[in-house]
Amino acid sequence: MVFLFAAGLLALAAPAAAQTPTGVWVHADSLTDSPKYPEGFAHFDYVNPEAPKGGTVRLGDRGGFDTFNPILPKGEAASGLGLVYETLMTASMDEVNTSYGLLAEAMKVADDYGAVTFRMDPDARWHDGEKVTAEDVVWSFDKVIELSPIYAQYYANVTDAEVTAPGEVTFTFDQTGNRELPHILGQLLVLPQHWWEGETADGRQRDIGQSTLEPPLGSGPYRLTSFDAGRTVTYERVADYWGADHPTRVGTNNFDVLRYEYFLDESVWFEAFKGDQFDWWSEYTARRWATGFDFPAVADGRVIREEFPQDYNGSGQMTGFIPNLRREKFQDERVREALNHAFDFEELNATVFYNQYERIDSYFHGLPFASSGLPEGEELAVLESVRDLVPPSVFTEIYTNPVNGDPGKLRANLRTALGLLTEAGYVLEGNRLVDATGTQLSMELLMHQPTLEPIAQNLATNLRQIGVALSIRMVDTPQYINRLRSFDYDMIYASWVQSFSPGNEQRYFFGSSSVDEPGSRNYAGIADKGVDALIDKLVVADDRDTQLAVVTALDRVLLHHHYVVPGYTLTYSRIAHWNRFSHPETLPEFSNGFPTIWWWDEDKAARTGGAGR
Numbered sequence: 001m002v003f004l005f006a007a008g009l010l011a012l013a014a015p016a017a018a019q020t021p022t023g024v025w026v027h028a029d030s031l032t033d034s035p036k037y038p039e040g041f042a043h044f045d046y047v048n049p050e051a052p053k054g055g056t057v058r059l060g061d062r063g064g065f066d067t068f069n070p071i072l073p074k075g076e077a078a079s080g081l082g083l084v085y086e087t088l089m090t091a092s093m094d095e096v097n098t099s100y101g102l103l104a105e106a107m108k109v110a111d112d113y114g115a116v117t118f119r120m121d122p123d124a125r126w127h128d129g130e131k132v133t134a135e136d137v138v139w140s141f142d143k144v145i146e147l148s149p150i151y152a153q154y155y156a157n158v159t160d161a162e163v164t165a166p167g168e169v170t171f172t173f174d175q176t177g178n179r180e181l182p183h184i185l186g187q188l189l190v191l192p193q194h195w196w197e198g199e200t201a202d203g204r205q206r207d208i209g210q211s212t213l214e215p216p217l218g219s220g221p222y223r224l225t226s227f228d229a230g231r232t233v234t235y236e237r238v239a240d241y242w243g244a245d246h247p248t249r250v251g252t253n254n255f256d257v258l259r260y261e262y263f264l265d266e267s268v269w270f271e272a273f274k275g276d277q278f279d280w281w282s283e284y285t286a287r288r289w290a291t292g293f294d295f296p297a298v299a300d301g302r303v304i305r306e307e308f309p310q311d312y313n314g315s316g317q318m319t320g321f322i323p324n325l326r327r328e329k330f331q332d333e334r335v336r337e338a339l340n341h342a343f344d345f346e347e348l349n350a351t352v353f354y355n356q357y358e359r360i361d362s363y364f365h366g367l368p369f370a371s372s373g374l375p376e377g378e379e380l381a382v383l384e385s386v387r388d389l390v391p392p393s394v395f396t397e398i399y400t401n402p403v404n405g406d407p408g409k410l411r412a413n414l415r416t417a418l419g420l421l422t423e424a425g426y427v428l429e430g431n432r433l434v435d436a437t438g439t440q441l442s443m444e445l446l447m448h449q450p451t452l453e454p455i456a457q458n459l460a461t462n463l464r465q466i467g468v469a470l471s472i473r474m475v476d477t478p479q480y481i482n483r484l485r486s487f488d489y490d491m492i493y494a495s496w497v498q499s500f501s502p503g504n505e506q507r508y509f510f511g512s513s514s515v516d517e518p519g520s521r522n523y524a525g526i527a528d529k530g531v532d533a534l535i536d537k538l539v540v541a542d543d544r545d546t547q548l549a550v551v552t553a554l555d556r557v558l559l560h561h562h563y564v565v566p567g568y569t570l571t572y573s574r575i576a577h578w579n580r581f582s583h584p585e586t587l588p589e590f591s592n593g594f595p596t597i598w599w600w601d602e603d604k605a606a607r608t609g610g611a612g613r
Helices: 134-147 149-154 181-185 266-274 286-291 333-341 345-351 377-385 407-423 450-464 477-485 505-510 529-539 544-560 602-608
Strands: 028-030 056-062 089-091 098-101 104-109 115-120 158-165 168-173 222-228 232-237 257-263 280-283 303-308 316-323 427-429 432-434 442-447 469-474 491-498 573-578
Touching (some): 056 266, 115 181, 134 149, 149 505, 168 181, 257 266, 316 333, 407 427, 442 477, 450 469, 450 491, 505 529
Parallel strands (some): 056 257, 442 469
Antiparallel strands (some): 089 098, 115 168, 222 232, 303 573, 316 491
16 A cells, blocks of 8 residues: 555556565565565666766645644645655565565564564664664654554554564564555654654754654655745755665665745646746646647747656556545435436546546456456355345446436436435425425535536536535635545545555545544545455455455445445546656656656756756
């Protein structure tokens, strides 16, 4: 699973699981195959080990920030803190769910997968020269689960973290056989205990439990050197970085300076990119990608447009309209199902999306875990074991999204939606669909991205035809985040991103244990015994075939509960950037690698205008 600053890298096929050897020290860990790179490797294949160092890259972001504390559940942490802080292990970009030692030079998994021990790299240093210690790891873990309900949920099966030998830290679990836990503990963000327990320059005691705008001490390749609160933050490459020659770092972190510029308004944000105020634009609007790049810098080659399938090669996701089951009106499955019949994706794709998208039909869309057909084989056996806890339809009906796209199909689907709502107890009185008390069925869609409003209006317009009132509430990003964390909404448009090795994070997405945890990603408010039972089976799956069967069953059950009106997705990322950079000839399979493995190109910058120097 991807968590905070760890890079989650995915794959396409489903090979038999290769198990990390237990009871011995290993330099790498993989959930899906043997690590590609042997102990003592020089560098990742996809980097240019001779990449020049220098230049500045300017990145744009929306919203603002109010803290440099990376673990608090409240507040907006500044972008780029992953440049300052590091994890025990680090992922490669050309493998699936595989990580290599970074702050920890090696790891050892217990024979029963009931514990994992990490051995710290003796060369690892904080920016003040102090060693990164096993004690720092234990302190970081303890603080994370103390202060963040999200982390506490994520690491719920870890019962103890302790220094078990000089330079070694062991995590003990409350269960055996959970093969993902050692891997996700390698993603733990390590913070400097001595700095956080020390004093500021003016003598104030620091407090990890409080927000702060004091530039932090880290161990990473960059340090935070300046900022304008909520508007800009600048990182500079650490000249004496301890890991400069580390095999996972050779050929990376090539820019001298990375700067984030923040914008509150999206149109101003894009105009700032066009005006050369920052260098890299990731486009998520089909219309703008099709019609908005006709400015002179594109025509003369100073701005390059590229599409990167690498970024989607193994990604899985469910994106869509998510009703909040914490609201009584959405607890009836028929109400949730009716909403899907009113969404006309096909019309949107033809008129708004320039036919760039495809409809999502799985919580693991794009991965081998997506359910299809009727269950059979091991998946059927898994579902039979929980038959009394899951919808009977999973055994007899193939889940498909309703298809609209013309007036006749839409009318038929709206009749189906009205029929479902009538079964749920609503009655159409004139142009209002009301319950037994005469109250109209109404709902508010909470949003913070104006570009998504046409998609929301499509659903609202169609629902209005059957007497349902859907209002759109557009708020600023901070307010949206606060309401999201407290589940203060009827419905949102959001997503769950899935990795090639689903496991513990499914509890955080869909499990009963997270339904009342502020800030969890159980957006839908799912508290279902069948879903919980399948997640429990998943986290202890002992081979790849079992994992595949259980996840496919979980996907099928989630779909048949109609917890979301599925949206749409791309199979590539759309990028525009000022032409000042170069990258290795062959990019890694699962990422475009920017800015990590790209570099400043003096000749291109001179021709483009040299901004950012």
